[in-house]
Amino acid sequence: MECNGCEFHSELYYDSEYQIWLRREHDDSLTVGMTDISQTIAGKILHVRVRRPGTVREPGKPVATIESGKWAGPIPNFIHCVIVEGNIEVLENPVLLNSDPYNAWIARVEASAGVDAALDTFLTGDAAHEGYCRRAREEDIHCQRKVR
Amino acid sequence: MADNMDHYLDNDEKTVVILMTSGPSTPHRCATPFYLGAIMASMDVEVHVFFTMEGVRLMQRGVAESFAAMEGGKKIIDFIRDAKRAGVTLHVCQPALPGYKIDEDNDLIDEVDEVSRASVLADLVLRSDNVITF
Numbered sequence: 404m405e406c407n408g409c410e411f412h413s414e415l416y417y418d419s420e421y422q423i424w425l426r427r428e429h430d431d432s433l434t435v436g437m438t439d440i441s442q443t444i445a446g447k448i449l450h451v452r453v454r455r456p457g458t459v460r461e462p463g464k465p466v467a468t469i470e471s472g473k474w475a476g477p478i479p480n481f482i483h484c485v486i487v488e489g490n491i492e493v494l495e496n497p498v499l500l501n502s503d504p505y506n507a508w509i510a511r512v513e514a515s516a517g518v519d520a521a522l523d524t525f526l527t528g529d530a531a532h533e534g535y536c537r538r539a540r541e542e543d544i545h546c547q548r549k550v551r
Numbered sequence: 552m553a554d555n556m557d558h559y560l561d562n563d564e565k566t567v568v569i570l571m572t573s574g575p576s577t578p579h580r581c582a583t584p585f586y587l588g589a590i591m592a593s594m595d596v597e598v599h600v601f602f603t604m605e606g607v608r609l610m611q612r613g614v615a616e617s618f619a620a621m622e623g624g625k626k627i628i629d630f631i632r633d634a635k636r637a638g639v640t641l642h643v644c645q646p647a648l649p650g651y652k653i654d655e656d657n658d659l660i661d662e663v664d665e666v667s668r669a670s671v672l673a674d675l676v677l678r679s680d681n682v683i684t685f
Contacts (some may be wrong), residue, residue, distance in 0.1 A: 451558070452558055452559065452560045453558065453559055453560065454559065454560050454561075455559040455560060455561040456559070458561075464595060465593050465594075465595075467560075468560065468590060468593040468594055469593075470590065473624075473625050474633055475586045475587075475589040475590045475593070475633065475637075476589045476590075476593055476633055476636060476637045477592075477593035477637055477638075489558060489559060491558070494558035495558070
């Protein structure tokens with residue numbers, strides 16, 4: 404599925420601004436990544452660093468930092484969680500976030516209060532699709548996934 | 552776990568003050584402070600940018616929207632907004648405003664957090680771990 408060329412996956416979970424996605428893994432951990440909208444806004448990503456595994460993150464405390472040529476900032480975090488690992492492929496080749504944002508996960512975390520409680524606060528399915536498309540349209544965001 | 556731990560962040564929480572004295576007359580000096588501030592705030596650093604001297608002009612309505620650090624580059628206001636979104640606090644030096652004919656009630660952009668006296672800067676400097684001047 405796409406909106407303005409921005410790829411969307413209805414099975415994933417999204418924050419209300421569609422900055423990040425979460426995927427529930429078989430072991431009930433959560434993988435965290437950037438949406439196509441986010442990677443497009445950031446531009447070519449040059450550097451990613453994830454909080455050290457084992458670190459406790461409260462809501463509002465980022466799981467990672469991102470640098471591109473024109474943007475620097477956090478990968479936001481909305482849940483109480485513990486960092487399990489970073490995606491070494493992405494950490495060593497950050498531009499994967501631009502070319503393949505939904506496979507290039509950034510970090511894997513464990514939700515402190517359980518995965519169900521954590522995901523309750525995110526959008527998924529049709530509701531997420533509607534909001535995602537609305538943001539792309541309203542802000543006139545046209546996504547590009549080619550390596551710039 | 553990855554072998555290369557350089558990819559992982561493990562810094563303590565600290566406080567940093569960025570003292571911003573540069574303004575529109577030196578545009579090439581006006582983006583980096585916000586970029587650096589945004590990175591540090593993303594690393595759990597408590598970041599305060601204190602605008603004084605010509606730096607206060609960046610907080611005047613219409614100024615940061617009007618120019619970029621490099622020709623054709625991203626506007627300074629967008630660097631400021633990125634820093635704000637990352638959690639940076641913006642202070643404007645109250646004693647510097649009259650010299651630039653800036654009215655603190657009507658002329659400042661919405662991104663300003665505090666209009667602060669010099670004593671606030673003194674307190675910030677004395678309690679911070681690092682001070683960076685641009």
